[in-house]
Amino acid sequence: MATPRIRLIVLVAGLLSAAASVGQSIPANVASGAAALRDRALDGELAWEIVESLTMEVGPRPAGSAADRAAVAWAVDTMTRLGFSNVHTDAVDVPHWDRGTLELRMTAPYAQPLVATSLGGSPGTPETGIEAPVVRVESLAALLELTQAELEGRIAYVDHVMERDRSGSGYGVSSVIRACAHVAAAERGALATVIRSAGTSRHRFAHTGGMLIGGAPAKIPGIALSNADADILTHAVNTGEQVSVRLLSTARDLPPTQSANVVGEVPGSGELADEIVILAAHLDSWDLGTGAIDDASGVGIVLAAAKLIMDSGERPRRTVRVVLYAAEEIGIYGGRQYAEAHADSIPRHVVGLEADFGPGRVWRFSSRVAEEALGLVDELHALLAPLGIERGDNEGFGGADLGPLQRQGMPVFDLSQDGTTYFDYHHTADDTLDKVDRDDLNQNVAAYVTAAFVAANIEGDFGRLPVTTGQRSCPK
Amino acid sequence: MATPRIRLIVLVAGLLSAAASVGQSIPANVASGAAALRDRALDGELAWEIVESLTMEVGPRPAGSAADRAAVAWAVDTMTRLGFSNVHTDAVDVPHWDRGTLELRMTAPYAQPLVATSLGGSPGTPETGIEAPVVRVESLAALLELTQAELEGRIAYVDHVMERDRSGSGYGVSSVIRACAHVAAAERGALATVIRSAGTSRHRFAHTGGMLIGGAPAKIPGIALSNADADILTHAVNTGEQVSVRLLSTARDLPPTQSANVVGEVPGSGELADEIVILAAHLDSWDLGTGAIDDASGVGIVLAAAKLIMDSGERPRRTVRVVLYAAEEIGIYGGRQYAEAHADSIPRHVVGLEADFGPGRVWRFSSRVAEEALGLVDELHALLAPLGIERGDNEGFGGADLGPLQRQGMPVFDLSQDGTTYFDYHHTADDTLDKVDRDDLNQNVAAYVTAAFVAANIEGDFGRLPVTTGQRSCPK
Numbered sequence: 001m002a003t004p005r006i007r008l009i010v011l012v013a014g015l016l017s018a019a020a021s022v023g024q025s026i027p028a029n030v031a032s033g034a035a036a037l038r039d040r041a042l043d044g045e046l047a048w049e050i051v052e053s054l055t056m057e058v059g060p061r062p063a064g065s066a067a068d069r070a071a072v073a074w075a076v077d078t079m080t081r082l083g084f085s086n087v088h089t090d091a092v093d094v095p096h097w098d099r100g101t102l103e104l105r106m107t108a109p110y111a112q113p114l115v116a117t118s119l120g121g122s123p124g125t126p127e128t129g130i131e132a133p134v135v136r137v138e139s140l141a142a143l144l145e146l147t148q149a150e151l152e153g154r155i156a157y158v159d160h161v162m163e164r165d166r167s168g169s170g171y172g173v174s175s176v177i178r179a180c181a182h183v184a185a186a187e188r189g190a191l192a193t194v195i196r197s198a199g200t201s202r203h204r205f206a207h208t209g210g211m212l213i214g215g216a217p218a219k220i221p222g223i224a225l226s227n228a229d230a231d232i233l234t235h236a237v238n239t240g241e242q243v244s245v246r247l248l249s250t251a252r253d254l255p256p257t258q259s260a261n262v263v264g265e266v267p268g269s270g271e272l273a274d275e276i277v278i279l280a281a282h283l284d285s286w287d288l289g290t291g292a293i294d295d296a297s298g299v300g301i302v303l304a305a306a307k308l309i310m311d312s313g314e315r316p317r318r319t320v321r322v323v324l325y326a327a328e329e330i331g332i333y334g335g336r337q338y339a340e341a342h343a344d345s346i347p348r349h350v351v352g353l354e355a356d357f358g359p360g361r362v363w364r365f366s367s368r369v370a371e372e373a374l375g376l377v378d379e380l381h382a383l384l385a386p387l388g389i390e391r392g393d394n395e396g397f398g399g400a401d402l403g404p405l406q407r408q409g410m411p412v413f414d415l416s417q418d419g420t421t422y423f424d425y426h427h428t429a430d431d432t433l434d435k436v437d438r439d440d441l442n443q444n445v446a447a448y449v450t451a452a453f454v455a456a457n458i459e460g461d462f463g464r465l466p467v468t469t470g471q472r473s474c475p476k
Numbered sequence: 477m478a479t480p481r482i483r484l485i486v487l488v489a490g491l492l493s494a495a496a497s498v499g500q501s502i503p504a505n506v507a508s509g510a511a512a513l514r515d516r517a518l519d520g521e522l523a524w525e526i527v528e529s530l531t532m533e534v535g536p537r538p539a540g541s542a543a544d545r546a547a548v549a550w551a552v553d554t555m556t557r558l559g560f561s562n563v564h565t566d567a568v569d570v571p572h573w574d575r576g577t578l579e580l581r582m583t584a585p586y587a588q589p590l591v592a593t594s595l596g597g598s599p600g601t602p603e604t605g606i607e608a609p610v611v612r613v614e615s616l617a618a619l620l621e622l623t624q625a626e627l628e629g630r631i632a633y634v635d636h637v638m639e640r641d642r643s644g645s646g647y648g649v650s651s652v653i654r655a656c657a658h659v660a661a662a663e664r665g666a667l668a669t670v671i672r673s674a675g676t677s678r679h680r681f682a683h684t685g686g687m688l689i690g691g692a693p694a695k696i697p698g699i700a701l702s703n704a705d706a707d708i709l710t711h712a713v714n715t716g717e718q719v720s721v722r723l724l725s726t727a728r729d730l731p732p733t734q735s736a737n738v739v740g741e742v743p744g745s746g747e748l749a750d751e752i753v754i755l756a757a758h759l760d761s762w763d764l765g766t767g768a769i770d771d772a773s774g775v776g777i778v779l780a781a782a783k784l785i786m787d788s789g790e791r792p793r794r795t796v797r798v799v800l801y802a803a804e805e806i807g808i809y810g811g812r813q814y815a816e817a818h819a820d821s822i823p824r825h826v827v828g829l830e831a832d833f834g835p836g837r838v839w840r841f842s843s844r845v846a847e848e849a850l851g852l853v854d855e856l857h858a859l860l861a862p863l864g865i866e867r868g869d870n871e872g873f874g875g876a877d878l879g880p881l882q883r884q885g886m887p888v889f890d891l892s893q894d895g896t897t898y899f900d901y902h903h904t905a906d907d908t909l910d911k912v913d914r915d916d917l918n919q920n921v922a923a924y925v926t927a928a929f930v931a932a933n934i935e936g937d938f939g940r941l942p943v944t945t946g947q948r949s950c951p952k
Binding site for chain 2: 111204227232290432433
């Protein structure tokens with residue numbers, strides 16, 4: 001998961017268009033079929049094997065890298081081996097940002113090396129580096145109140161401590177700081193921005209993540225400090241002495257290149273076969289960890305769920321399409337490309353489920369469907385409830401990669417993973433296989449297969465959503 | 477704490493010499509004085525302030541570095557400010573090893589960067605690096621069974637998983653692997669040794685630590701992998717394919733230099749004033765973390781305990797001497813220098829207490845005293861018991877820096893910290909202030925002040941130990 005989950009501006013640009021078949025109830029045979037797959041999923045091995053294989057044999061796979069290409073080849077091989085139909089790649093133009101090396105040291109009032117990392121898309125420093133006094137604020141609002149005279153020639157330090165909770169809500173504020181602090185700081189003449197990591201780990205990992213909104217290049221470097229190192233810098237500021245840091249970064253953009261969305265299907269049968277239930281995860285990862293929770297887990301969950309449907313003995317009525325998206329982290333390139341390339345068929349995408357919030361147990365089922373379909377969704381929830389899943393509201397997010405489809409009217413389901421520890425690992429070097437619990441992963445597969453099987457086999461659908469345009473911009 | 481805690485060979489070279497005053501009991505006024513300081517310690521601020529100051533304002537302070545010199549200056553300033561007497565430095569010749577940079581990548585059967593770090597004292601690689609197949613074993617014994625033909629031109633990988641327990645006993649096996657695997661591997665023609673970290677962290681930190689025994693230089697690089705990265709390498713080995721890694725390290729020895737033991741006293745009063753109760757910790761740290769648990773905590777504990785005695789309203793009968801040792805991590809240079817420089821006065825060191833196992837709560841009180849003093853030690857234990865401290869045996873270790881004094885006959889006390897999580901942080905970048913719990917730290921101060929106050933104020937002493945010579949050697 002890459003981007004701020006809060007929508008800064010949402011413009012409602014269309015209205016609901018309901019189909020005649022919206023909201024019919026779940027037949028008993030579909031319910032029992034879903035329940036059988038749900039229970040089978042809990043003892044599965046496949047999701048774990050996929051997460052293990054992708055993290056151990058491909059590892060970190062940032063967009064545009066050689067490992068990204070290896071991941072695409074891995075995905076094609078894996079889907080083919082598992083028996084998916086219509087396995088293919090759709091080329092995606094992607095940026096190729098290189099982290100390079102980073103050195104950050106406090107130089108006054110005393111010397112200390114600091115553990116930090118460049119934010120995704122950050123430019124580097126001049127070859128000779130930057131050394132400048134630090135100006136500390138605790139929020140983006142406080143940064144916006146600073147004047148040119150206060151920031152000119154200095155380094156802005158935004159010291160906001162991310163809050164931990166199950167829904168990951170603290171990431172909203174923190175990721176907006178990540179994306180917007182450098183804009184405000186650059187406008188006021190700052191030389192760089194340093195933020196406390198948008199993460200909850202008390203271990204000494206700096207947390208990367210995209211710093212660009214809307215693809216506009218950043219004017220100054222953006223750097224994240226581990227929580228422990230933010231403590232060190234804050235301690236120094238609190239002495240009242242002038243605090244300076246020295247920064248040397250070789251981060252840079254390499255020439256743009258290509259990656260690919262990797263697609264495979266469990267084909268439908270009969271008159272609804274050209275309708276699509278889409279299962280989404282992203283194939284790329286940040287470069288620091290092996291991308292186990294973000295998002296090999298999602299890849300494992302959706303492939304294992306689709307494989308259970310494939311092996312259920314009967315073809316589903318609708319086509320279940322798995323899309324492993326390219327270049328999500330650096331700006332949802334695969335998700336946007338898919339929606340553009342498949343614009344004509346978006347109305348045939350009856351619902352989307354994305355898995356991109358780690359392998360924590362699903363605790364809530366939210367939806368974003370036409371209102372007439374809410375009864376149907378409640379029936380579906382009854383099949384999920386034995387997994388310990390609450391019914392949420394109808395304001396579901398749907399996921400970053402499915403966002404472009406959702407904004408074009410596709411309903412989405414949110415199977416909300418417990419994110420209590422997600423931001424301890426997310427976007428850090430510590431995102432490795434050992435953070436994934438097999439039982440929790442299987443509970444996810446059970447939830448996804450239940451929802452996908454029902455969506456693929458019922459007569460009715462979930463209507464359409466209003467068409468919206470999700471523009472993002474930073475507060476001024 | 478730096479070195480293997482198991483003694484590979486111990487030669488008994490002397491016999492017990494008991495003094496007339498050994499083992500007299502603790503007078504009521506001494507017991508009540510100790511209990512009062514013990515209880516006062518639990519609400520103290522000083523130990524925490526010291527740990528905070530040393531970690532935040534000096535930070536990592538490896539032997540021979542500029543920060544090591546800053547730490548010595550910090551210690552002199554701090555002891556002087558606290559009112560210690562006879563504050564001075566004793567110069568210590570120290571090696572100056574520089575970690576440089578390290579790059580370790582798996583190159584076959586697939587490409588993966590690996591998180592690793594050089595072991596202390598490791599030489600670097602040739603400038604062009606090393607690329608070679610990996611031979612994995614699970615123990616030092618298994619490595620010793622390999623032949624020249626099996627290791628020549630290869631990289632030995634010792635994949636032993638350290639066990640977690642309260643006493644830190646798993647570190648014995650793991651640190652012997654760290655110190656001895658490279659010797660066996662080099663003898664068999666290996667190009668380098670890679671070990672799974674001698675640590676219990678499941679976070680992605682590689683664990684450094686000295687790799688030299690007896691100061692002999694290493695012939696080949698020694699590298700530690702984080703546990704997660706050892707999992708990656710082992711997974712690759714288990715595929716049955718040939719596994720190769722590429723290693724490039726610029727680690728090197730810089731010219732030897734000087735550091736210093738920093739000494740300060742709470743002077744005794746009266747006829748026992750020339751006898752010494754020594755409180756020890758080490759001032760240096762590894763370079764990766766800020767040395768909060770290893771060993772700023774020890775520095776805080778012993779300084780705060782001595783300060784409580786200083787402020788008790790009466791001078792102790794014996795002198796309480798705090799020694800903050802130099803260059804412990806890289807080979808106990810300060811501890812050995814002290815014993816040599818103070819050889820004449822070792823008989824006047826009546827007992828030693830070292831704090832070098834982190835800030836976990838003290839759970840056991842072991843001793844290593846003359847047998848006639850065991851009754852006295854049991855009385856002392858009664859004063860420690862309210863802190864939740866068990867009585868251990870009379871086979872106490874005494875600590876690395878006090879080892880040279882103990883082997884010359886000085887009795888020692890072990891106030892054993894709970895080490896359940898110690899090796900999650902020890903010798904890693906994750907050894908930072910936030911891992912220290914204030915209440916646990918104060919419980920330590922309470923235990924140390926109790927024992928030191930009693931030792932400094934009773935008429936009798938703890939006898940003398942047999943003189944031994946602690947030679948270390950690696951198994952062949």
